[in-house]
Amino acid sequence: MTKDAAYILFTRLSSTGDEEALAGLHHIYFYRLYKLSCSIIGDTSAAEEIVNDVFLRIWQKRSLLKDVANPELYLLKCARNRCLEFLRSRRSSVRLTEEDELHDFSVQWEVSPEQLLISSEMMRYINKVIDQLAPKCKLIFLLVKESNLKYKEVAELLNISVKTVEAQMSIALKKISLSVPLTFLQH
Amino acid sequence: MADKRLWELLAKQYDGQLSEDELRELQMLLQQQDTVPYTELLSELKGLALRPSHEDKKAKEGSLSAIMQSIREEPVPRIRKRQPMVWAAVLLAAAVVTFVLIEINKRSPGGDPFDRIVTKTGSKTLINLPDSSTVVLNSACQFAYNKDFGRKSREMQLTGEAWFDIHGNPDMPLIVHAGNVIIRVLGTTFNVRAYAEDSFVEATLVKGVIEVSLKTDPERKILLRPNEKIVIRNQPAETAPSPDSSRSKSREEVIRVTQVEPDPRDSTYIETAWLKEKLVFRKETFASLARRMERWYQVRIDFADTSRQSLLFTGSFEKETVGEALDALRRSAPFSYDINGKTITISRGH
Numbered sequence: 001m002t003k004d005a006a007y008i009l010f011t012r013l014s015s016t017g018d019e020e021a022l023a024g025l026h027h028i029y030f031y032r033l034y035k036l037s038c039s040i041i042g043d044t045s046a047a048e049e050i051v052n053d054v055f056l057r058i059w060q061k062r063s064l065l066k067d068v069a070n071p072e073l074y075l076l077k078c079a080r081n082r083c084l085e086f087l088r089s090r091r092s093s094v095r096l097t098e099e100d101e102l103h104d105f106s107v108q109w110e111v112s113p114e115q116l117l118i119s120s121e122m123m124r125y126i127n128k129v130i131d132q133l134a135p136k137c138k139l140i141f142l143l144v145k146e147s148n149l150k151y152k153e154v155a156e157l158l159n160i161s162v163k164t165v166e167a168q169m170s171i172a173l174k175k176i177s178l179s180v181p182l183t184f185l186q187h
Numbered sequence: 188m189a190d191k192r193l194w195e196l197l198a199k200q201y202d203g204q205l206s207e208d209e210l211r212e213l214q215m216l217l218q219q220q221d222t223v224p225y226t227e228l229l230s231e232l233k234g235l236a237l238r239p240s241h242e243d244k245k246a247k248e249g250s251l252s253a254i255m256q257s258i259r260e261e262p263v264p265r266i267r268k269r270q271p272m273v274w275a276a277v278l279l280a281a282a283v284v285t286f287v288l289i290e291i292n293k294r295s296p297g298g299d300p301f302d303r304i305v306t307k308t309g310s311k312t313l314i315n316l317p318d319s320s321t322v323v324l325n326s327a328c329q330f331a332y333n334k335d336f337g338r339k340s341r342e343m344q345l346t347g348e349a350w351f352d353i354h355g356n357p358d359m360p361l362i363v364h365a366g367n368v369i370i371r372v373l374g375t376t377f378n379v380r381a382y383a384e385d386s387f388v389e390a391t392l393v394k395g396v397i398e399v400s401l402k403t404d405p406e407r408k409i410l411l412r413p414n415e416k417i418v419i420r421n422q423p424a425e426t427a428p429s430p431d432s433s434r435s436k437s438r439e440e441v442i443r444v445t446q447v448e449p450d451p452r453d454s455t456y457i458e459t460a461w462l463k464e465k466l467v468f469r470k471e472t473f474a475s476l477a478r479r480m481e482r483w484y485q486v487r488i489d490f491a492d493t494s495r496q497s498l499l500f501t502g503s504f505e506k507e508t509v510g511e512a513l514d515a516l517r518r519s520a521p522f523s524y525d526i527n528g529k530t531i532t533i534s535r536g537h
Contacts, residue, residue, distance in 0.1 A: 004350070004455065004459055004462045004463070005321055005323075005352050007462070007463060008311075008313060008323060008462055009313075012313060019255065019258065020313075020315050021313075022254070022258070023251060023255070023315070024313075024315055024321060026247075026250070026251050026254065027251075027319050030246075030247045030250060030251075031237055031239055031243060031247065034243070034246060034247070034250075044242075044246065048246050048249065048250050051250055052250050052253050052254050052257075055250075055254045056254060056257055056258065059254075059258050106240065107237065108237070108238045108239075108240065109235040109236065109237060109238055110235065110236055110237075110238040110355075111234075111235055111236075117224075117227055117228060117231045118228075118231050118235075123235075126232075126235075144201070144202065145232065145233070145235070146237060150202060150203075150204070151202045151204065166195065166198055166199065166202075167195075167198075169198040169201060169202070170191075170194040170195050170197065170198035171194075173194060173197055173198055173201060173229060173232075174194040174197075176232065177225050177228055177229065180228065
């Protein structure tokens with residue numbers, strides 16, 4: 001329920017303007033914003049700059065944050081817009097479209113020891129297959145998995161159709177499921 | 188073809204967008220698959236935690252210190268000296284905020300190994316812990332955590348209600364003591380309600396896994412899965428230490444695990460509505476609701492007629508005054524009330 005945490009931190013940031021709330025948001029959202037930026041611009045140090053910029057902007061505009069309905073989506077959209085501005089400063093025209101290439105990035109998950117079905121051995125298979133997903137498919141999986149975002153919101157964020165998000169998710173879920181040797185799944 | 192459709196439906200299910208017809212279709216397709224529990228596997232996927240690489244961690248740390256440095260260099264708006272009223276207002280506000288928000292006894296005599304925090308009624312307090320975990324305390328809480336939190340161990344004590352977002356650390360589980368209940372956590376998000384005046388301790392798990400046990404019976408461990416809520420009724424003292432055969436039966440009665448579902452409109456839970464300044468209740472007895480309203484409105488609610496305590500209510504309050512709230516409740520069930528300062532008396536309706 002990081003969504004609630006974000007909501008509280010946004011409220012705190014706008015009402016009292018304390019640095020701790022900003023640090024809290026940074027803690028929760030850094031990796032997601034960073035991976036999204038890496039994926040759009042394909043340069044890790046520029047991506048880090050962009051994420052810093054997003055947090056500085058929300059700090060400067062903190063008094064307006066209390067009206068944000070979905071803090072999570074708001075942050076992701078800020079990062080996306082900053083990425084597009086960054087690309088625009090390099091090329092003449094940039095839009096995020098269905099055809100746009102996203103850059104590959106790496107991301108790994110881990111399992112808590114109490115999770116019953118997934119063993120660490122199985123986790124290795126899962127991470128391997130996620131790593132091999134096409135960049136767009138990987139990014140969509142990451143956003144859906146980590147962000148409580150609906151497919152519709154992911155589609156809006158990446159400027160693609162809901163159908164594409166659905167199709168990419170079904171590819172990701174299928175590949176992940178099939179990557180796991182059947183012996184692990186039979187009780 | 189059927190295979191493609193199966194994965195389409197599983198993807199939709201992952202998003203929570205499955206219609207009833209589609210759910211039936213999915214169940215049919217899954218039956219043809221027999222041995223492979225895809226749905227279980229996919230629901231397990233949701234519990235996975237991101238594992239940042241070494242480079243990612245360094246990027247995060249660098250980013251945070253760069254941001255903090257930048258905002259501290261930001262010019263601070265100056266307050267003109269000839270406006271003593273402004274200073275007075277600032278000082279007063281600071282005093283009020285300090286008084287209302289938080290009361291920390293960092294160095295209590297006797298070498299208390301815990302940092303203790305007490306929250307007033309009608310306030311909420313957010314605590315950032317050294318290991319990046321976050322705890323939000325509801326009003327009228329007593330909360331404590333060990334002074335060397337995150338270095339050797341992670342222990343907390345709670346009387347009241349709190350929402351926890353705990354940073355995962357498999358080497359150092361976090362333990363929450365709430366009433367007679369012990370909750371063991373590795374890394375997860377959950378809500379605990381354990382007010383001394385309530386007759387129960389309640390824990391609702393949103394993400395991850397927690398292990399719940401009783402102080403009186405530490406061997407019996409209950410594993411809670413996401414979207415499950417456990418309610419533990421405080422055992423009456425006289426029945427607690429009886430090691431005869433009837434014991435297991437009475438124990439069954441005090442622990443109950445139920446499924447909770449987030450509101451489909453905004454994916455929030457009743458149990459965590461207080462975080463958003465809402466008092467939400469669903470088929471709740473008036474007795475229980477009154478306890479919560481007391482903390483919410485900082486009043487005392489007495490029942491002159493105890494039969495009113497068993498009335499059931501469903502609804503939510505946000506900005507209503509206590510009078511408006513009671514009037515709204517009165518529209519759905521017969522009772523009358525009388526407000527006398529901070530004390531409200533509920534009696535039979537006319």
